[in-house]
Amino acid sequence: xxxxxxxxxxxxxxxxxxxxxxxxxxxxxxxxxxxxxxxxxxxxxxxxxxxxxxxxxxxxxxxxxxxxxxxxxxxxxxxxxxxxxxxxxxxxxxxxxxxxxxxxxxxxxxxxxxxxxxxxxxxxxxxxxxxxxxxxxxxxxxxxxxxxxxxxxxxxxxxxxxxxxxxxxxxxxxxxxxxxxxxxxxxxxxxxxxxxxxxxxxxxxxxxxxxxxxxxxxxxxxxxxxxxxxxxxxxxxxxxxxxxxxxxxxxxxxxxxxxxxxxxxxxxxxxxxxxxxxxxxxxxxxxxxxxxxxxxxxxxxxxxxxxxxxxxxxxxxxxxxxxxxxxxxxxxxxxxxxxxxxxxxxxxxxxxxxxxxxxxxxxxxxxxxxxxxxxxxxxxxxxxxxxxxxxxxxxxxxxxxxxxxxxxxxxxxxxxxxxxxxxxxxxxxxxxxxxxxxxxxxxxxxxxxxxxx
Amino acid sequence: xxxxxxxxxxxxxxxxxxxxxxxxxxxxxxxxxxxxxxxxxxxxxxxxxxxxxxxxxxxxxxxxxxxxxxxxxxxxxxxxxxxxxxxxxxxxxxxxxxxxxxxxxxxxxxxxxxxxxxxxxxxxxxxxxxxxxxxxxxxxxxxxxxxxxxxxxxxxxxxxxxxxxxxxxxxxxxxxxxxxxxxxxxxxxxxxxxxxxxxxxxxxxxxxxxxxxxxxxxxxxxxx
Ligand SMILES: Cc1cc2nc3c(=O)[nH]c(=O)nc-3n(C[C@H](O)[C@H](O)[C@H](O)COP(=O)(O)O)c2cc1C
Ligand code: SF4
Ligand code: SF4
Numbered sequence: 001x002x003x004x005x006x007x008x009x010x011x012x013x014x015x016x017x018x019x020x021x022x023x024x025x026x027x028x029x030x031x032x033x034x035x036x037x038x039x040x041x042x043x044x045x046x047x048x049x050x051x052x053x054x055x056x057x058x059x060x061x062x063x064x065x066x067x068x069x070x071x072x073x074x075x076x077x078x079x080x081x082x083x084x085x086x087x088x089x090x091x092x093x094x095x096x097x098x099x100x101x102x103x104x105x106x107x108x109x110x111x112x113x114x115x116x117x118x119x120x121x122x123x124x125x126x127x128x129x130x131x132x133x134x135x136x137x138x139x140x141x142x143x144x145x146x147x148x149x150x151x152x153x154x155x156x157x158x159x160x161x162x163x164x165x166x167x168x169x170x171x172x173x174x175x176x177x178x179x180x181x182x183x184x185x186x187x188x189x190x191x192x193x194x195x196x197x198x199x200x201x202x203x204x205x206x207x208x209x210x211x212x213x214x215x216x217x218x219x220x221x222x223x224x225x226x227x228x229x230x231x232x233x234x235x236x237x238x239x240x241x242x243x244x245x246x247x248x249x250x251x252x253x254x255x256x257x258x259x260x261x262x263x264x265x266x267x268x269x270x271x272x273x274x275x276x277x278x279x280x281x282x283x284x285x286x287x288x289x290x291x292x293x294x295x296x297x298x299x300x301x302x303x304x305x306x307x308x309x310x311x312x313x314x315x316x317x318x319x320x321x322x323x324x325x326x327x328x329x330x331x332x333x334x335x336x337x338x339x340x341x342x343x344x345x346x347x348x349x350x351x352x353x354x355x356x357x358x359x360x361x362x363x364x365x366x367x368x369x370x371x372x373x374x375x376x377x378x379x380x381x382x383x384x385x386x387x388x389x390x391x392x393x394x395x396x397x398x399x400x401x402x403x404x405x406x407x408x409x410x411x412x413x414x415x416x417x418x419x420x421x422x423x424x425x426x427x428x429x430x431x432x433x434x435x436x437x438x439x440x441x442x443x444x445x446x447x448x449x450x451x452x453x
Numbered sequence: 454x455x456x457x458x459x460x461x462x463x464x465x466x467x468x469x470x471x472x473x474x475x476x477x478x479x480x481x482x483x484x485x486x487x488x489x490x491x492x493x494x495x496x497x498x499x500x501x502x503x504x505x506x507x508x509x510x511x512x513x514x515x516x517x518x519x520x521x522x523x524x525x526x527x528x529x530x531x532x533x534x535x536x537x538x539x540x541x542x543x544x545x546x547x548x549x550x551x552x553x554x555x556x557x558x559x560x561x562x563x564x565x566x567x568x569x570x571x572x573x574x575x576x577x578x579x580x581x582x583x584x585x586x587x588x589x590x591x592x593x594x595x596x597x598x599x600x601x602x603x604x605x606x607x608x609x610x611x612x613x614x615x616x617x618x619x620x621x622x623x624x625x626x627x628x629x630x631x632x633x634x635x636x637x638x639x640x641x642x643x644x645x646x647x648x649x650x651x652x653x654x655x656x657x658x659x660x661x662x663x664x665x666x667x668x669x670x671x672x673x674x675x676x677x
Contacts, residue, residue, distance in 0.1 A: 083605060093633035094626075118656040138454040291655030343633070364653035382459040386640035387648050419649045 008059040009077040012051045015085070015404050016073060019434040027437040032085050032407040033072030034332040036440055039064060050074060085407035088333055092342050092389075097144035099345040101358060102132060102164065104149065104157035106350050110186050110229065112209075112221045114254070114298060116291040116359070121350045123157045127374030128352040133167045134376020142177045149182070149203070150347070150358055155189035157350075162201055169202035181205065186221065187233040195240060204247040207283070207325075208233065212259035212266050220254065220287075234273065241274050249280050250325035255313065256287040257299050263313045271320040282317040283325040284310055290359065307428060311435045318442055327440050333407050336427040341412035343389045348372055354380065356388040357416050366419075391418040399423060405430045460636050463488035464537035466562045467508070469498025472544040472578035472609075472622040476503060479543060480511035482625050487632060492517065492526070492533055494562050496549070520561045530564040539636045540569050544578035544622055547589050553601070554592035574635045576604040578622030604631040 015031040026039040026047060039047045043064040050057045050065055051073060061069050068074040075081060106121040136145065147168050149161055165181055172179035182205035190206065210233065211220040218228040240247060251270065255263065267282075274280040286306050289295040301309055314324060329335050339345040340356040346369075347355040354370035355361055362368055366387055370380040393400035393411015400411035409427055417424035429436050463483065467473050473495075480491065493508055494517045505516035515523045522529035534540060542549060542562070549562060553575070558564040566573060575596060583589055584606065593603055606621035654664070 087605070090630040090634045093630040093637075116655045116657065120656075135454070291658050293657040293660075295657070343637070360653050363655050364651070366648045367653070377454050377456050379456045382457065382637070383640055383644050384648070385459075386637040387644060390634070390638045390641040392645070416653075420652055 010050075010057045010059060010061060010065075010069060010074040011077050012053060012055060013073055013075050014081055015407055016051065017404060017433050017437070018048075018051065019437040021438055021441060027441055028068075028071070028073050029331060029433070029437055030072040031331070031405050032081055032088075032333065034335065034408070035071035035073070036328065036331065036437065037067070037071050037073065038441060085333070085410075088407070089410050092334070092344065095139070095344060096141065097146070097344055098136070098139055098142055099146040099148065099339055099342060100132065100136070101148040101150050101339065101345065101347040102154075103151050103348065103350050104154050104160035104164075106152040107156055108151060108153040108186075109156060109188060109224050110153065110221055111224050113294050114220070114287050114290055114292055117152065117361070119152060124160050124350040124352075128348075128350070128372065129160060129164060131352060131372045131374045131376050132164055132348060134374075135372060135378060136168055136171055138376050142175060145172050145177045145179050147179070147181045148184070150184050152350075153186055153189070154183055155185050155194065158189060158194055158198075161203065162198055165198065165203045166201045172202075182207065186229070187236055188223075188229055190233075190236045190240075192236070192239040195236070195243070195245070199245045199247060204245075205250075206247070207250045207252055208237070209252045209254055210234075210266075210270075211254045213262050213269055216259040216262060216266070220256075220259070237280075238273065241277055241280070247279055248325075250283050251280060251322075252283045252285060252325075253313070254285050254287045255301065255309065257301055260301065260309055260313075264316050267313075267316045267320040267322070270317075270322065275321050278323065280322060281325040282322040284313050284317070286310065291363070307431050310428060311432050311439075314439055318439060323443055324439065327436070327443060330427065330429045331408060331436070331440070334410065336405075336409040336429060337412040338414055340388045340415050341391065341410070343385060346370075346372075346378070354378060356385070360416055387419065388415045391415045391424070393418060393424065405433075458487055458489050459633065460488040460539055461490065462536055462538045463491050464533050464540045464565075465491060465493050466540070466542040466545075466549070466565065467493060467495045467499045467503075468542060468544060468546040468549040468562060469496050469502060470544040470546045470578040470622065471502060472620070473499050473503050476543070477507060477511060479625060479628065480508065482629070483632075484511060486629065488539075492536070494518070494529065494533065494565055496546075496560060496562050498546070517561060520564060522561075530558075530561060530568045534565050534569040537569075537571075539574070539632070539639065540565075540571065541574040541576065541632065541635075542566070543576040543628070545575040547577070547579050547583045547586075547592075550575060550577060550589060550592045550596065554595040554599075571639055572600050572602055572635065574602045574604055574632065576623040576628060576631075577606050578609075578620065579606075581621055584621050602631070602635050604628060 013030050013032060017029040019027045021027055024041040026044045028037045047064055047068060057065060105123045107119050145168060154161055169179055179202060181203045183203055184207045187208035209221060211217045214230045217230040221229050223229050286301045288300055289298055347358055349355060352372040353368055354372055355367050356369055357367050360367040366384050369384040370378055372378050391411045392398060400406050413427045414424045467476055491512050492514055493512050495505055500518050505518060508516050514525050517523060517526060517529040517533060526532050552563040553566045556567055558567045597603060604623055607624050607627050609620050609622050609624060
């Protein structure tokens with residue numbers, strides 16, 4: 001368009017990251033397009049010199065340089081890449097997608113040592129369930145509907161989950177919208193009977209925490225009456241593994257200095273149970289002091305050592321044959337933004353209260369952004385909504401304005417942190433970009449995720 | 454369905470780009486999706502290009518086309534700009550961009566722009582040769598530096614002297630996400646300090662400080 005000064009000259013993208021792999025090849029990442037590319041040894045010198053900051057390459061391009069242009073690593077001189085990234089990001093204000101994160105109950109059958117929830121409210125009443133369905137029904141032109149079950153422990157309200165999931169799946173079928181349904185569950189109630197009931201209704205994605213080998217897990221993820229939980233969860237997972245169903249289970253490992261020494265034993269255990277089943281993927285999260293009762297007693301991993309441990313543990317998971325649940329997705333345009341920053345994402349409490357952040361819940365009035373009614377209408381306070389959808393990161397002088405990773409993150413990795421701290425911590429994938437790219441490359445060699453060039 | 458539109462009070466300045474012949478369509482969409490109440494200021498050229506009576510079909514009050522305003526809105530450059538939650542110039546002619554960039558206040562729209570306290574969103578529309586001129590590009594840069602927001606124009610087909618020609622301007626699809634963004638960012642900026650004055654506290658943290666729970670009524674409901 002008119003803001004192109006000269007179409008025949010090319011310069012390196014300002015959203016570029018480079019990493020050298022052990023075999024001499026160059027791994028490239030362009031945060032604006034989300035492209036990850038590998039330049040083989042023979043082409044590395046040509047690619048590197050064209051990608052050196054300040055280099056201008058005359059077109060027309062051929063060979064490796066043409067490939068670089070295709071991935072967005074080289075751009076026409078004069079193209080305003082920041083404007084393109086911004087234009088892309090504000091599309092979240094259009095109403096083509098909707099994400100509902102629903103708490104069918106706030107009760108839980110676990111008392112994990114790091115939990116911050118208060119278990120205040122019970123099962124969602126029928127009028128709010130009807131409200132959720134009617135709210136979905138009132139949408140027009142929806143291209144993507146995402147329904148995420150959250151709690152408390154959502155499967156304690158298994159009937160509510162089944163009723164609304166079934167409704168949303170049929171809505172999506174009727175209207176042609178793509179449908180994705182996921183649950184963050186402790187896995188205890190994902191029994192064979194319930195799995196047989198819920199999978200055909202469209203709930204096929206699960207995030208289930210196993211905090212290490214059996215005794216590590218049982219020390220951290222404790223039943224509400226003090227009981228052990230590991231054996232039953234693994235038994236439920238075994239049933240899924242042996243079934244023919246189409247699903248994805250992300251096994252989340254919450255780590256701390258206590259269970260970290262046995263992380264390799266943990267992945268060996270996972271490998272022996274579920275290895276080679278690509279329906280099982282893994283994710284890792286350092287345990288934090290999230291505002292629960294035991295915060296003062298928790299020992300946590302922090303800073304650089306935590307990032308190192310994270311990468312090491314990811315390597316072990318990969319060696320055991322498990323894909324990272326988020327790996328390449330976190331590098332896609334807007335891939336590292338929190339759902340709270342999405343104006344079309346709402347957390348629906350079991351009493352119909354509408355929140356943005358699943359950590360802040362009703363611990364601050366600013367997060368109670370509205371109320372869903374039984375007739376399917378939603379009252380929203382746009383003043384509060386604005387706090388979550390527009391962070392301070394992109395304000396003049398703030399760190400995100402000049403950040404090479406910003407099309408992935410837009411300063412919206414955690415809107416809450418921008419409110420509580422001077423600035424939000426950058427995503428771990430940015431801090432560890434070199435290793436992250438190597439892991440993504442390694443992963444693409446045994447299974448190629450969609451979109452990897 | 455959401456019960457409330459995001460913008461309570463929207464002020465739209467219409468200037469003399471021929472793109473203003475589309476203003477009825479924009480106003481209908483904005484009323485449906487975005488703003489509860491709309492007031493419109495039009496330049497003299499804009500009034501020659503589109504009849505204000507047609508515009509008034511979509512607004513709750515008469516079009517403001519004169520610095521003396523209307524009986525309902527006297528000295529509109531002050532009253533209308535103080536009233537508005539968001540001010541957008543749609544379409545923005547090269548002329549109004551130049552005046553805004555240089556603080557010229559010689560008619561009601563340019564004076565309102567100068568008198569406005571908040572950031573203004575400009576949606577330029579013009580022939581590519583005007584857009585690419587050094588003067589327009591300079592003025593755009595100045596406006597951005599002054600804290601205003603430019604909605605990047607798309608390639609559109611516009612009618613000029615009776616011939617069809619290629620032009621640059623907003624489209625309904627491209628306009629709306631920008632309006633949302635500018636409004637929400639401004640709203641956030643205004644509310645930020647109040648909303649972040651106190652830190653959130655989980656029930657466990659409140660208990661540690663012997664503070665009452667926020668949601669006592671809800672707790673009773675859960676145990677019922
Ligand atoms: C038929 C016609 C179409 C015009 N279209 C445009 C246009 O799209 N953009 C623009 O900047 N000026 C356009 N102009 C020129 C402006 O109308 C002219 O510069 C005028 O002084 C603008 O005044 P205003 O900014 O006070 O409305 C057009 C003029 C005519 C006669
Ligand atoms: S939070 Fe960090 S990674 Fe995200 S845009 Fe800002 S500076 Fe970049
Ligand atoms: S705003 Fe931050 S704390 Fe809240 S859900 Fe998003 S990432 Fe988590």
